[in-house]
Amino acid sequence: MPTVVPVKFSYAARELWFDWSGSGAQEGDHVICQTERGQEIGLAIADARKVTADELTDRIGEAELKCVLRVATPEDLDRAERLAQLSDDALPVFRRFAAEENLEMKPVGVEYLFDGEKVVCYFSADERVDFRQLVRDLSHELHQRIDMRQIGVREVAAVIGGYGHCGQELCCRRFGLSFEPVSIRMAKEQDLPLNSTKISGACGRLMCCLRYEFEAYKDFKGRAPKRNAVIETPLGTGKIVEYNTPKEEVSIRLENGKIVRIPLCDMTASDAARKKSEEFNCACRPDSVTREVLERLDSPDVQMALAELDRENGLIENDEPEINPDLFVKTPRTRRIRASRVSERAQDDAAETPSATTTSRRRRRHQAEDNETLQDDFSRTPHPTDTQKPKADRREKQRPAGKRFKKEAVVEEVPQEEGTRRVKRTRRPGDRGGIRQQSIQSESQEKRVRRPRRQHVAQESSPSEEQQNGTSRRRHHRGDRNLRKAEGENDSNV
Secondary structure (H helix, E strand, O other), rough: OOOEEEOOOOOOOOOOOOOOOOOOOOOOOOEEEEEEEEEEEEEOOOOEEEOHHHHHHHOOOOOOOOOOEOOOHHHHHHHHHHHHHHHHHHHHHHHHHHHOOOOOOOOEEEEEEOOOOOOOEEOOOOOOOOOHHHHHHHHHHHHEEEEEEEEEEEHHHHHOEEEEOOEEEEEEHHOOOOOOOOHHHHHHOOHHHHHHHHHHHOOOEEEEHHHHOOOHHHHHHHHHOOOOOOEEEEEEEEEEEEEEEEOOOOHHHHOOOOEEEEEEHHEOOOHHHHHHHHHHHHOOOOOOOOOOHHHHOHHHHHHHHHHHHHHHOOOOOOOOOOOOHHOOOOOOOOOOOOOOHHHHHHHHHHHOOHHHHHHHHHHHHHHHHHHHHHHHHHHHHOOOOOOOOOHHHHHHHOOOOOOOOOOOOHHHHHHHOEEEEEEEEEEOOOOOOHHHHHHHHHHHHHHHHHOOHHHHHHHOOOOHHHHHHHHHHHHHHHHHHHHHHHHHHHHHOO
16 A cells, blocks of 8 residues: 655645655655656645555546655755745746737746746636747746646636635635536525626636535435425424525424424424335425424424414313412502693682682682673674774774785675664675684684773773764864855855
8 A cells, every 4th residue: 555645736726646655754844746847846735644546546547656755955945935936026027928929818827846947837718829929938038948838717716816705715725626517506406596796706617615515405405395395283284485404404384474493303204205205216205293393492482372272172271360469569650730730729729818718709700790891892783873983893994904805895784683783794805704704803802801901891882082072073173164165155145
């Protein structure tokens, strides 16, 4: 059985096996190996171990197993550092010549081999590229033998590195496994959205991790009930609506709309399901859930539903539990008292004294007299022949018309029954039957009732001396004018 040690190189997608051959290389050592291109320096990523002939054949096929020459010395490490600096300086030259030649390629890197025999230029391209002139220019500029190597987009991502959607380092860079084909069927089997931006990696191809869990999803769906399958439960029939493959759980929607998650291992298969699997020679899928499984669920809704089911079946007595009155304390409800009510209560308290009682009685008596006087004034309507009219009526006539009533007011006589006085009603355009006038009078009456003024009522009830004097003056003025007119006629006759 050969002893091999895995070694990782800079521009290799995965580690390569080399014959240990007593070199003493251990994990983490830099080693010098003999490859098909010459001597190269790499990193041992594991200790040496023995493998069988079958494992070796599966790994390298018919290729020859190369050996490890030695563990890298300090001088070898210094030389590798200088070659790495030359490789970094040669990459801009490679890109500049590729752009000048207008070649459809993407330069990836330049590597100086450890023995210095040649320089390897890595690039990626979708189609075959004629780079003969590019090789001549690079050889003339770098003074080295040039070897062009085309790699795929997945290998480019493995060489450059980066981070994926999960926030971890790219799988091809971290694991260095062989690239296996990935199809869109794997994404469908795992119920992933068929969106290219979500299932594609940094390289633009389908993510390599789609293949890692494909077998687990395929195995779980082969054992679990199919979607929309009918499941028998103590709470009625349910339907499979969702899978949770990492936890191996299925989501069941019950008749009341509640969704419960049941582990696949807790579900059972009925006799009808077993008989069907034997007839069609297929896997037996569970199709029922027992009561013990539902009782183990940490769901208050399910527990209440089971208790209600037992109550309907008569297993639980429907007795209301006794309530201890000491557990509940009723606090009296406090009512908010307005400030006006507080003042009224204070007045009532103060009115309990004899002096306050007499004062309040006098106030009530005066208010009753004022109210009776106001009611008599408003009920009495002036006669059209009267020369004196209340001030309220004159004020209403002098009031200018509003925006809506720009026309002149129309005064019409309202027919009354015999034996009653005729009342004039002032109507304005848009006023139906003097409703506006009546509303104004009622509002003014309410205001006067609230704040009675005795002097004003007295003035309205009897005409003042000044009004009487003014009337007499107008009469004397008319008499003087008639006398003057008569004297003028006499003069003209003479």
